[in-house]
Amino acid sequence: NSAIIPNIDGSVNRIEEDDEDDVVDLAANSLLNKLIRQSLVESSHRVEVLQKDPSSPLYSVKTFEELRLKEELLKGIYAMGFNRPSKIQEMALPMMLAHPPQNLIAQSQSGTGKTAAFVLAMLSRVNALKLFPQCLCLAPTYELALQTGRVVERMGKFCVGVQVMYAIRGNQIPRGTDVTKQIVIGTPGTVLDWCFKRKLIDFTNIRVFVLDEADVMIDTQGFADQSIRIQRALPSECQMLLFSATFEDSVLQFAERIIPDPNVIKLRKEELTLNNIRQYYVLCGNRKDKYQALCNIYGGITIGQAIIFCQTRRNAKWLTVEMMQDGHQVSLLSGELTVDQRASIIQRFRDGKEKVLITTNVCARGIDVKQVTIVVNFDLPLNQEEEPDYETYLHRIGRTGRFGKKGLAFNMIEVDKLPLLMKIQDHFNSSIKQLDPEDMDEIE
């Protein structure tokens, strides 16, 4: 029942009832990931490469020096604390910096160094002495565009004269202004508008075109078509680069439509597993019972930090209030918060300022909080048909037993939901044991 209100530039606002389930907003999650990112995400997989010309040699680099970058750019990279290229950068950077330039489609999960890689490519190809746009980067939202711009500014700190222009809604540029900045970062709608309607940006000298967050981009109505219109207007010798954190067929199809003759590189994501996690369930009558069971668990075992998932905002709020009244340090993370507020709540939780984080599905994916040892499903994740949402279950629980640690998961189940839990058990072929909350010896 959420109303989706489109903005002029194609982005959307979602207006929701307060007791709605939180919807997953890809762009907001992506921004949140960037705001709370502390370091590179490692992967144990190998980078897969599909070269457009399989007979040409494949280079990879282990150091930034091998790339023969401009001195000032190398200085910028080291000033950011980067010692060596990330896994994806080892393969991607030689292709991106090659002469003649090569096109690239790259997919790897958020946090693996894609942004740093294409910012490096843009900065290495820019001529600071020439005062016109030379690189164009499309992002799905204004906030994500700003985040990329910040990376350009940090990495380009020693590149004297290189400047960034934001083609985003609300950035008022007087008619007839000559855009002299070399790097333009913007959302597709505004970039189109500035180029074709307002004739502010001249594409003639664009040498690098980056389409970032392609998966988020195609999720937004109109952005795929607008991006294609922009791409068509670029010079044929312009280097085209596309990045995505996920690679469903729809993303791949879009990528192949917009990037001619690409090399493709992929880094598979670490798979979530339930192997390291002991799963339990407690049968409960109603919400109050569930809360009592939760308190018993709390009283019975030593808990580091816990995340508790509720299906609706209303339940999450109710539980937060109950726990606070009983003197627990808890915080509530739900969809009505701005991304900045969410980021600061997650940061506080990471710093151990609160022991319990209560949340809806907004936080089910992607956010690593390493020290979490316990996950509680206060409500089972169900889809619209009231069937188990297996993927969400995996994402909620799969976050505990990571980094070689053992995790614990508790499901608070109303009797009539038990068959759904059994379906989950069968689906993952893993055992979920019943727990008597009065007797915690079972666990320790």
Ligand code: ADP
């Ligand atoms: P992505 O675009 O894939 O989400 P980013 O480029 O934003 O990834 O990188 C994720 C984090 O890792 C950022 O904090 C970034 O500064 C850092 N980072 C990127 N490349 C390196 C590197 N080679 N060495 C160390 N840290 C890096």
